[in-house]
Amino acid sequence: MSIPAFAIGPGPGERIMFERHGNMIETDVLIIGAGAGGMIAALEAKRSGSPGTRVTIVDSWTVGRSGQTAFSNAWSVVVTPNDDLETIHTEIIQGCDGIADQRLVHEVLASSYEQLKELEAIGLHYPRDGNDEYLHKPTRGLDHARVMSPKGGGLEFSWRLRCALEEAGVMVLDRIFITGLMRGSGAGIAGAVGIHSRSGEFHVLKARSTVVATNAVTFRSGFVRDLTGTGTLLAYRAGAALRDAEFSYLRPTTPKFYFEGITFAIQEGARFVNQAGEAFMANYEPARGDQTDVHRLSYAMAMERQAGRDPLYLDMTAVPKEKHGYFINSNVAWMKCFFTKLGSEARTDMFGKTPYFASNQMTKMSLRTDTECRSDVPGVAGCRASPSGLRQSFCRVQHRHVHRHRAYSWPKRHSGIGQSANTHHGYGGNW
Numbered sequence: 001m002s003i004p005a006f007a008i009g010p011g012p013g014e015r016i017m018f019e020r021h022g023n024m025i026e027t028d029v030l031i032i033g034a035g036a037g038g039m040i041a042a043l044e045a046k047r048s049g050s051p052g053t054r055v056t057i058v059d060s061w062t063v064g065r066s067g068q069t070a071f072s073n074a075w076s077v078v079v080t081p082n083d084d085l086e087t088i089h090t091e092i093i094q095g096c097d098g099i100a101d102q103r104l105v106h107e108v109l110a111s112s113y114e115q116l117k118e119l120e121a122i123g124l125h126y127p128r129d130g131n132d133e134y135l136h137k138p139t140r141g142l143d144h145a146r147v148m149s150p151k152g153g154g155l156e157f158s159w160r161l162r163c164a165l166e167e168a169g170v171m172v173l174d175r176i177f178i179t180g181l182m183r184g185s186g187a188g189i190a191g192a193v194g195i196h197s198r199s200g201e202f203h204v205l206k207a208r209s210t211v212v213a214t215n216a217v218t219f220r221s222g223f224v225r226d227l228t229g230t231g232t233l234l235a236y237r238a239g240a241a242l243r244d245a246e247f248s249y250l251r252p253t254t255p256k257f258y259f260e261g262i263t264f265a266i267q268e269g270a271r272f273v274n275q276a277g278e279a280f281m282a283n284y285e286p287a288r289g290d291q292t293d294v295h296r297l298s299y300a301m302a303m304e305r306q307a308g309r310d311p312l313y314l315d316m317t318a319v320p321k322e323k324h325g326y327f328i329n330s331n332v333a334w335m336k337c338f339f340t341k342l343g344s345e346a347r348t349d350m351f352g353k354t355p356y357f358a359s360n361q362m363t364k365m366s367l368r369t370d371t372e373c374r375s376d377v378p379g380v381a382g383c384r385a386s387p388s389g390l391r392q393s394f395c396r397v398q399h400r401h402v403h404r405h406r407a408y409s410w411p412k413r414h415s416g417i418g419q420s421a422n423t424h425h426g427y428g429g430n431w
Contacts, residue, residue, distance in 0.1 A: 022202030027056040027171065030191055030207035032178050033214025033231055034059035035067025036074070039161040041211055046168045055170045056205065059214070060177040060197060064162030065155070067214075073260065074157040075147040078112045080134060085109055088145045095141055095293065116148075122164040124150040124157060140263045141293030176203055181210065181238040181380065188378035189238055211381045212367055235367045235382065240375040243368040250298035253359040254314070261327050262314065266290045269318030272297065272356065274309040298358035305357070313353040324351055 028049070031042045034057055042057040049055070059066050077092075079085050089106050120126065126148050127135040136146030150157050165172055175197045182204070184190030191207040214231035236242055252262075252272070262270070271279040271290050284300040285292040301312055319327075327350065367375055367382035374381050 022204065024204045024206065025056060025171070025173075026206045027054040027191075028208050029053065029055045030205050030210045031055070031057040032192060032210065032212050032234070033067070034061075034063040034162075034172075035213065036069035036158065036161070038067070038211070038213035039063070039158070039165060041213055042170050043161065043164055043168060045211075046165075046170050056173065056207070057165065057170055058173040058176050058178060058192075058194070058205065060175065062174050063165070063172050064159045067158070069154045070158040072154040073149045074154040075137075075139075075149045076112070076116075077109070077139075077145050077147055078116050078134070078136075079109045080113055082133075083146070084144065088142075091142055091144055119150070119157075119160075123160045124152075126150050137264065138267070138291075140266075140291050141288070141296075173203075178205075178214075178234060181234055182206070183238075184379075186378075189380045192234075208379075209381060210379055212375075213382070229365075232366055235375060235377070235380055238377050238380060240377045240380055241368040242365060245365040247365075248360050249295070250358055250360055251294040252297050252301060252314075252356045254354055254356045256354050263291075265314075265316060265319055265327060268320065268323050270314060270316045271318065272301070273313050273315045273353070274304050275311055276309065277315075278309075279315075280304055280309070301356070301358040310357075311355050312357060314356050315353050316351045317353070319351055 029042075029045045031038045031045070038057055038059070042055050046053065046055045057063060064070070077088075079088055085106075089102075089109050092105060092109075093100055093102050116126065129135055134148055136148055139145065139147050162172065176194045177197050178192045178194040180193050181189045182191045182193050189210050191205045191210060193205070194203050195201065196203065212231050212235050214234075232242060272281055274280050279290070281289045281292065281297070281300055284303070285296055288296075290297070304310060304312055367380075369375050369382050
């Protein structure tokens with residue numbers, strides 16, 4: 001069909017008129033990006049919206065098989081009725097040096113158990129012990145918060161969410177690469193345009209509210225093919241302000257094979273050692289040792305190198321043999337696949353000594369939003385970056401705000417944006 005002309009451009013002052021042939025789809029809420037954040041936002045929009053609310057989710061890959069969550073174990077912090085909410089909230093805020101949105105973090109933690117039950121309702125299964133209690137695991141840098149992961153990990157988590165979207169009546173669009181946000185007759189955003197990555201067919205997605213939930217510049221941005229920063233760039237080119245680019249993230253890394261689960265390997269006996277084979281973390285962190293947070297690990301590694309005691313290694317020799325299968329045959333499906341295909345220059349004895357060093361990784365730069373998750377461009381909202389273990393709950397709580405303040409009730413303002421929920425260090429989930 002012939003597509004009518006719309007104003008589209010990277011900034012409020014630019015209008016590029018175009019006419020193309022392709023598909024036009026009209027919707028009330030458009031979610032760009034189908035990681036955990038986008039899918040939960042879409043599901044929440046459909047369930048909490050008025051009858052007949054049209055919700056569309058679009059991704060450049062396959063919905064349910066893309067994004068950071070699908071490549072992970074889908075660990076989440078959950079505050080169960082037996083946990084102390086206030087204590088867990090306090091230690092997370094302290095771990096973030098107080099720069100997180102404290103009210104939003106509290107709301108997320110308080111609703112995390114309800115979120116868990118909703119995930120179970122769509123078919124996810126979380127392991128329990130012999131007393132029918134959920135199996136929690138401690139995570140680095142925190143004393144009271146515990147994490148849990150569903151059976152099947154991130155792949156199962158993501159696919160169950162896709163199935164729930166389809167059952168709820170959300171329109172799911174695979175393999176459409178969004179190239180720009182679209183302006184209507186006024187200053188606000190009226191949807192997005194993109195192309196199908198296989199057919200090259202042009203698409204116009206007209207929406208009353210657009211939620212950017214894709215490709216932030218975030219944790220492991222160079223680690224997963226989907227996290228390239230293009231989502232942040234979409235909002236920026238439409239005139240939205242960004243925040244947190246000044247924060248950097250220090251973490252240990254290796255030129256050899258990297259695997260997910262080092263936090264739990266340390267709990268099983270793994271240690272960082274220097275050239276002489278000395279476990280050095282107790283000298284820097286007497287209380288937590290190797291189980292401290294990654295920025296403290298990175299600091300200690302830098303000091304060891306400065307003292308001439310490098311190269312440094314992650315020594316896995318103390319991990320019991322009966323635990324080896326857990327790390328190789330993880331729910332993170334890419335690990336076993338990559339490990340068996342790696343060449344000699346990258347492959348290592350996973351349960352020997354692997355060289356490690358401190359690296360600098362940009363993290364958390366994202367769309368600036370107010371406390372209702374609105375950007376300063378009318379019609380554009382965002383699921384903001386969050387601590388990894390809180391991400392699923394963050395997206396659910398935030399989209400309730402987004403839904404209550406959709407584009408057609410946007411106030412006319414371009415300043416006064418509230419504090420972001422981003423956290424920059426002190427907590428980073430499993431690694």
